[in-house]
Amino acid sequence: MSAAPFWLTVLEAGMGAGALALALWLRPWRMLQGALLTPALAALACLPWLWLLPQKLPQGLQVQLSGACLLVLMLGWPLAVPVLALVAVLVWLIGHQPWTAVLTQWVWVGLVPATLALAVGAALRRWLPPNIFIYTLGRAFLGTALSVFLAGVLFEVIHHLLGGNTLHEALVARWLMAWGDAFLTGLFAAVFVAFAPQWLATWSDARYLKPPSA
Template structure:
């Protein structure tokens, strides 16, 4: 367990920070539906490598999408529940569940939060900035950096090259960008990080 120190400490700190913000209050509104859907679908994504042929690693994160849909404070404890489900339903032990929670969940989710804040600060409020910047490119960067860091801190058992990490990051990016675009167009109430007042205001309305 010595090698899991960073995962354990980081996960505990992230959970404490998220729970301190009382994110469960958001479940009283329309976000309950996507939260329940995530509890069904996300464990399937995380369980996929356990049931594929040896040597074929297809691993999606979904954490960046979860941040855009639910917000970081609610996404982090939900990711912890997903990791518990993966532990209970899968064939691996609790160590893999903790590694997945940190490197596939908390780290890319936090990076997506930071990149999203930077885009809000430095780029105009535009639907394309949201879907392409936060949903697509932001996800690709967040997932790739998290995957690269995982291979730095957890080299054993993660022999995939950075090229493979980069390609899988784009898979996450396409999924997140597509879902964000659909939700923004048809069910914007399912996006905690979306605001009609911000992203759909007429040009020059803030002057």
């Protein structure tokens, strides 16, 4: 992602600071006392390399995977936000992009998809019955595709207004990349539901596996 103008950098910094302050106010570190310490450390070990991928590819249209929606499923939004902040710090330390570009990546690849995923999850819990397929197919797969794509649309529209890439081509690329994130998130969510449900803060056996009422 290219460096943003000063006013947009200020806006992104405000968005990041506000999300981080809200998340820390909820004291998410309390969740690390249980089984979620393992996926949190795994995210810090693996996610920076996923975010560094665009820096290793040729110039032009770059592949960018997020992983933020999976992180929300695993850790919950309050804990996912500071973990994403640490991921961005590692990307800045390891990579060669300026801090403004990493800030843009943190906001639009991390925070915005994570927040949209939280909203999608809340809507599904409110309007659809508690079912394992609603969780894996609806929230993890389709919800990720929607969240990542909408975050990409917001980013591309703003940068198109600033004279960036052709909007139509950028949106097609965002749509295709969103399905890559959706596939990975749906796959890992299904595996964790089956073999390690304790690594999913948003999963509940009592809610999603309860027998149907007579």
